[in-house]
Amino acid sequence: MRTWARPTAVLAVVAAVALSGCGRDSGDNGTDDAAQPISEGKASGEITVWAMGTEGEKLAAFAADFMKENPDATVKVTPIPWDGAHDKIATAIAGGQTPDLSLIGTTWMGEFARTGGLDQLPTDLVKEGDFFPGAWDTAVVDGKAYGVPWYVETRLFYVNKDVAAKAGVTAPPKTWEELTAAISAFKQKGGATWGVSLQPGGTGSWQTVMPFVWQNGGEVTNADAFSFDSPQVSDALGYYESFFDAGLAPKDLPQGQLEPDFVKGSIGAFISGPWHIGILEGQGGAGKYDVWHMPSRKAATSFVGGGDLAVFKDAKNRDGAWKFVSWLSQPQTQVKWYQATSDLPAVKAGWDDPALTGDPMLAAFGDQLSDAKSPPAIGTWDQVAAAFDAEIERLVKTDETAADAAKAIQQKAATIGTGI
Amino acid sequence: MKRRRDRNAAIVLHTVLIAGLAIMIAPFVWMVLSSFKGEGEVRRTPPTWLPADPTLANYRELFERxxxxxxxxxxxxxxxxxxxxxxxxxxxxxxxxxxxxxxxxxxxxxxxxxxxxxxxxxxxxxxxxxxxxxxxxxxxxxxxxxxxxxxxxxxxxxxxxxxxxxxxxxxxxxxxxxxxxxxxxxxxxxxxxxxxxxxxxxxxxxxxxxxxxxxxxxxxxxxxxxxxxxxxxVGQNQTQYGLLLAGSVTIILPILVIFAVLQRHFVRGIATTGLK
Missing domain, CATH: 1.10.3720.10 (MetI-like)
Incomplete structure (x- = not known):
């Protein structure tokens, strides 16, 4: 009897501790207070940083220059995998075990800022106007900035040169009608089995669909409510669907088939970001393609993604962390970072450097970045995006109409809420 | 007569079992073989079995990084x-x-x-x-x-x-x-x-x-x-499949070795308890 009294007592303690720990989130909601300034002078002390993938791998050595300029500061970088990074950061915030700052996926900012995990961007640390506006908006939650964009990417049309030449398409299409005509010509005259490959639903397809919505004047939210159920959105969905209905885009393309088929010319075009330059090179596609700016309806908007830098509420070295962020945002640092990692600068001035202006392919991405958007930083975006993706799949693969899809997305999104 | 029927049954049984085995280990074999392929070949459709241009690059990159x-x-x-x-x-x-x-x-x-x-x-x-x-x-x-x-x-x-x-x-x-x-x-x-x-x-x-x-x-x-x-x-927007496969092979290898070494003991353990 005595021997078993103890484990039960331990269990009681466990439950109590766990419950008290959980209460944290509701307790300190950090979105109300104002941004605090940081101290003057050089950074000092240890600055702990989390960064994912290549960024995490390269940043430790890269920070040596910062430590030279700030001899009293040491930057300690822990690389973490992209796979699971969201859960790791979310759990760390809940457990009060965050580093000083971290790389944050652009679409996670709303969630982490709203749970009170992020520190507000200190006033006058950086200038908003220095950054691409679409990228800057990813770090703004409820009108307040919680970080700065570190690097960016945007989406363009990759077009097979041979197919385009055979189809007689000599200039990038300027409008939706011209785009449809060009893609049809790829199939009819250019020898491509599929004029274009567009994501037929599935994870992340919203990143390909939303640009068309934005081009048509549609928005994710209007004031504080979702605005998917609008003619602008349903027209854009209808336009997206038209490529599948006309047999110009495949509804089921096995993973991994896109690149080889594109290089062969059996797929005429697809939409993707700058990382595909490297992938296509690995598949023998270098020099065989062009990139096109998005077509215009009311605007010629594309999607902007990338990564933001944010400092946590629980940071032990808040001032040092923000000073490191400020250093990473300087144009010359951004150019050097591009040279180390191929991450595209989020700071506009970085693009004036010969390292970037010399490459016409990159220039095209830079051009698109001045008209690129991301969804507003709402706390529930991941869930809304999943609902959106599922509805795109139904739109493409069943006989659901665009208007019904827009209604369904609106309904699901409204049920999920914006998290405000 | 009876013996022949037994043998036919054995043949059918073995055919079914071998087919089942092949289906189950095919992805595994493909994983091991593909970990020696370049990124382009891993993504090729239809997939290839033997690496056309065998390389240790994936493993080298894994162990270096x-x-x-x-x-x-x-x-x-x-x-x-x-x-x-x-x-x-x-x-x-x-x-x-x-x-x-x-x-x-x-x-x-x-x-x-x-x-x-x-x-x-x-x-x-x-x-x-x-x-x-x-x-x-x-x-x-x-x-x-x-x-x-x-x-x-x-x-x-x-x-x-x-x-x-x-x-x-x-x-x-x-x-x-x-x-x-x-x-x-x-x-x-x-x-x-x-x-x-x-x-x-x-x-x-x-x-x-x-x-x-x-x-x-x-x-x-x-x-x-x-x-x-x-x-x-696994990157933000892309996956390096060659590296992923080499990593998977590396992580499974110790488990396979443990199974191979201890398997006999497990079987014996079950058999002897039956006798007691």
């Missing part, structure tokens, strides 16, 4: 501690729940069953907060403790120990053996197959565990293999 011995050692430490802990604690608890009479036994068993029914994701964050409040974040204790005695293993051991005849334990008691001695000398040796099952499943679970070590280890030096291998293969 990762401090492999460190992560491997971490994984072994965690997996061994968790497995040993589960074998000892869960069999002792299982024995107590199955054979000893004490106040609150039923309540405790219900608690164990209840534990089984709560989805792990529901307790994930509270568990991390708890470990964090105990000051165990980024320690081996934090990696090992929460998994040291899993409810499913307690349940498994209890059910198995129930089948040991009470008379056997009574006669030991008559001979003057204490509970510890009975547990150690009689119960444990009789639960070989159950221990083997618990051991394998726990080791595998710990070895492949990704999310818990990812969250608890806040600096690289405490990363386990699955966390480290995910570092560079």
């Amino acid at each position: 990762l401090d492999f011995p460190l992560y491997f050692t971490n994984s072994v430490i965690v997996a061994v501690l968790v497995t040993v802990g589960n074998l000892l604690i869960c069999s002792a608890t299982g024995y107590a729940l199955a054979k000893l009479r004490f106040l609150g036994r039923r309540a405790l068993f219900v608690l164990v069953l209840g534990n089984l029914m709560v989805p792990p994701m529901a307790t994930f964050v509270p568990q991390f907060v708890l470990v964090s409040n105990l000051g165990l974040v980024n320690t081996f204790a934090g990696l090992v403790l929460p998994n040291l005695a899993l409810a499913v293993n307690v349940f498994l051991m209890r059910q198995f120990i129930l089948s040991i005849p009470d008379d056997l334990l009574e006669s030991a008691r008559v001979d003057g053996a204490g509970e510890w001695r009975i547990y150690w000398r009689i119960v444990l040796p009789l639960t070989g197959p159950a221990l083997a099952t618990v051991g394998i499943l726990t080791f595998l679970g710990s070895w492949n565990n990704f999310l818990w070590p990812l969250v608890v280890a806040t600096t690289e030096d405490k990363y386990t293999l699955p966390v480290a291998l995910a570092l560079y293969s």
